[in-house]
Amino acid sequence: FLLLITKRNKNNIKSSHLNFPPGPPKLPIVGNLHQLGKLPHRSLSQLSNQHGPVMLLQLGRVPTLVISSPDAARQVLKTLDHEFCTRPSLRGPKRLSYNHLDIAFAPYGVYWRDMKKMCISHVFSAKRVRATCKTRSVEVANMIKSISSSIATNTSSTTTSLGVNLTKELMSLTYRITCRVAFGESSYHYGGTVDGKFEENVYEAMALLGAFAGSDFFPDYCVGRVLDVLKGWNARLENCFRGLDAFYKKIIDRHEAAASMRRSSTLLEEKEEEEDITDVLLRLRKDQSIGGGPGGAAFTDDNIKAIFMNLFVGGMGAPAVTVTWAMAELIRKPEKMKKLQQQIRNCVGNKGKVEEADLDQLHYLKMVTKETLRLHPPEALLVPRESMSHCKINGYDIRPKTRVIVNAWAIGRNPEYWDDPEEFLPERFEDNLIHYKGQHFEFVPFGAGRRICPGMAMGVAMAELALANLLYCFDWELPSEMEEEAINMDETVGLTVHKKYDLRLVPVEYVPP
């Protein structure tokens, strides 16, 4: 007992010498949890305006460092990246990633490093982004066809009064692209029809990963676990996990059966450029069965399933949300929409569609993408990190196992770095070299450092191709009904920060001269 008291006193003495970051006063038990609100990126930004860009909160039982300035972000994401590059273990991600066998939620270590390196070379490489170009092109053309036919089949009054639901069209587009890139042409049409249950489960996974569990804020206390049971959170997580797992298993079995048929017949092995990501992962698993998988561990089906989760959860929402925000901003600034349409139509002429090869010439499109990601980074608070040892930021002491949130949303609107930060002004990127690739800490929609998003090129290609074609093929107007909702920029938060009301706009077919 005496020993315990002595130890506690020692810790107190140590703590009293430390200089912790400032933060708001906290309540018993919940700490500052009640201050997160419905839009945490905005509440945290307001709190940081009062307490500073390096701020310490107590969220339930978890000390949480909130970073809100480019300078502090540089320290966390670059200078001290080696101290801040692990992830906290959170309940939902842990289950859906088969106990952290993925990239996004795995703790920093040999396993994560090997897995990320392997996926960067084989899954997210420039070569694979090029190899999947046709898939994006086919699916974007399908979306354009679906919008055109909605003009033709609906009575003109319905289309002009309600418009087309672009939020839904874009989510469905990125879902179809991700399915085909991950599972190939045939498997995603499972048994002849798209497996609707899988799509439902993907959305459920996104919802579960976007909402913290009680046990994430009270990790060592039964109150968190009780809250999760009472809210039905555990049951939802388990159902979603089982649904996804069963579907992944079918996909893997089907690919293995196809590979063994190829081997037993005289057919040659599939060419690398024709492989989907499941083929690639199965090939890597086969190659590594001798030397051991990532981090020296066995490479099993679970590793592959965990990567599937990252592809869907990371790959679908953010690109769709980016295009939706871009269209919402452009409809409110018709002169900017016209300017972009003119550039696209001049460049593409009467080809009938924008191809990926055209995108490099569309400089204003690139500026619009950047400006959209500055004002509306889909992952406004990045993905949480955790400090690995005691370190200092701006002279403040940060203890090990402190959760770290980088507020990319607040950083992109910092008035010291951006003129008229709240304005949608793509031209601001005209004469500057600021990019989102992790070198400029006033603009970090994809994060930076070791944990930077590896799907950046694939995500941007999806978003830019979709946006360019929507603007090439149609002129857009506000619907006569629901106009309020179309121009309303209210947000809601899940895994991404997206538009609260679905974006409905009226398409008018463009006929090239």
Ligand code: HEM
């Ligand atoms: C507009 C599109 C996208 C945005 C804005 C975005 C944003 C982000 C952000 C902010 C992070 C966390 C970075 C950090 O902690 O510093 C991240 C990580 C990640 N993203 Fe993306 N992402 C996008 C598209 C994609 C796509 C298409 C994929 C997959 C196909 C993907 C897969 C991942 C993965 C696997 C990680 C985890 C990296 C790690 O922890 O090492 N993302 N993304």
